[in-house]
Amino acid sequence: MKPLQVVVAPDSFKGSLSASEVAVAVAEGVRSVAPDADVTCLPMADGGEGTLDALLTVWGTVPQRIATVDAVGRPATARWATSPDGRVGVVELAEASGLPRVSDVALQPLHASTRGTGEVAAAVLDAGVEEVLVCLGGSASTDGGAGVLAGLGVRLLDESGVPVPDGGEGLSRATSLDLSGLHPRAREVRWRLAVDVTNPLVGEHGAAQVFGPQKGANPGEVEFLDGALDRWAGLLEAETGVAVRDLAGAGAAGGVPSALVALLGAELERGATLVAEAIGLPAAVARADLVITGEGSFDSQSVRGKVADGIARIAAAAPGRPPVVVVAGQVLLPAAHVRDAGIAAAFSIAPGPVELDELIARTATRLADLAATVTSLFLASHRTT
Structure with missing residues (x-):
């Protein structure tokens, strides 16, 4: 079997981690579950700062x-x-x-x-x-x-x-x-x-x-x-x-x-969209089995031209239509709205009520843990299909 192909293309978590730091943490989590996975890290941005x-x-x-x-x-x-x-x-x-x-x-x-x-x-x-x-x-x-x-x-x-x-x-x-x-x-x-x-x-x-x-x-x-x-x-x-x-x-x-x-x-x-084209994201997504993106706050603006929206559009046009999963500091959209935006699921790194300073201090660790969970769920779903 060919290795699992994963594209990691997050935005930054403002006030916490840069997009590249987020990508590294997510990739670490993916590989902890699927050591042989082929993980392509493509840090993203929406065209503004960063x-x-x-x-x-x-x-x-x-x-x-x-x-x-x-x-x-x-x-x-x-x-x-x-x-x-x-x-x-x-x-x-x-x-x-x-x-x-x-x-x-x-x-x-x-x-x-x-x-x-x-x-x-x-x-x-x-x-x-x-x-x-x-x-x-x-x-x-x-x-x-x-x-x-x-x-x-x-x-x-x-x-x-x-x-x-x-x-x-x-x-x-x-x-x-x-x-x-x-x-x-x-x-x-x-x-x-x-x-x-x-x-x-x-x-x-x-x-x-x-x-x-x-x-x-x-x-x-x-x-x-x-x-x-x-x-x-x-x-x-x-x-x-x-x-x-x-x-x-x-x-x-x-x-x-x-x-x-x-x-x-x-x-x-x-x-x-411009950033995605500049870094070759469409070609990478076309080869992917799973796409993981993320940002600090996943809300209504996220699905109106921001990074997650752009990636969902690219995945929808890809031959294999790989699922897109969002990992975020907070998720403020109902699950139905997430699916309507062409995104398979969105998960928060917060384990429950937690002080913001504590969450920021452990963002990388929690991202890695959450990415491991997402990868495990993906692999489990494919073993049963």
Whole structure:
């Protein structure tokens, strides 16, 4: 008999273990029951924070570093990477422009910018890639992606032809774009944006209204930023003919997709799907007998474009339709909803009432134990069929 083929493709358990650490623990549990199992570990991410690390782990490549600026303009260092064949460059927005980068200072909702991310993208273009994958999530700004354009050499000008300040506040003054300094390769490559939300750019469900408060915006600033983004959408449409106000996903990361879609023809895609393709997950799942994924909290959002949802879709399309099992810190979905999402079962690592600190401290051990149980159940079910 051929060895049991298991694919382990978890997301991170935020505040506890990285995706690669989760994968190691789960693989240990599988092998404790099936020592001869062929276990393929492919740490996953949904396109936001942690995606770069997941890709580096699977690709086995070394990250590059660039001196840039954080969301409030201070000197910072950010990582980026290329695929083993050098064809795909990866930019994770949180590396330069993320909230954690500016957690030591008061948030600046009107002035925070994604300029640093644009400078990282310019370095990726300099490396000669054919495709740029931008992982969006954890943004500290609401600048509509104007900062990314600035980092790529675009100037936003006011009615007097003077460059406007960085950040959402500057959008309210911008009346034209000077593209003469745009990076020469910016329009030669394919841009793919990994998003995990479908919010439009403006309005009740837009970038400012939904995500502005978590970036420090008070109600008045939220209204101001929404108006600035609306003005920005009008300017982008006037310059490019591309309408982005109501584009699903344009509100991700403070509206970054609006700029990249309008000016560079960027494509918005489910983050989990993009990552899965980049690490070769569909091919691995096609060979699998069992797929184990996981995340810290398995809830209603998990089956709406997150990692577990993406993996379930891949497994459903695979020739053998291998069962997908979720292991999680907590499971908040009824069993019927889990099955409706194309997932065979979901299990929590919590043995019962337990303090969060204790659970976090023993996450790896409990994951290994739970993975062993899942594997035992799978083997037992196949012995009786």
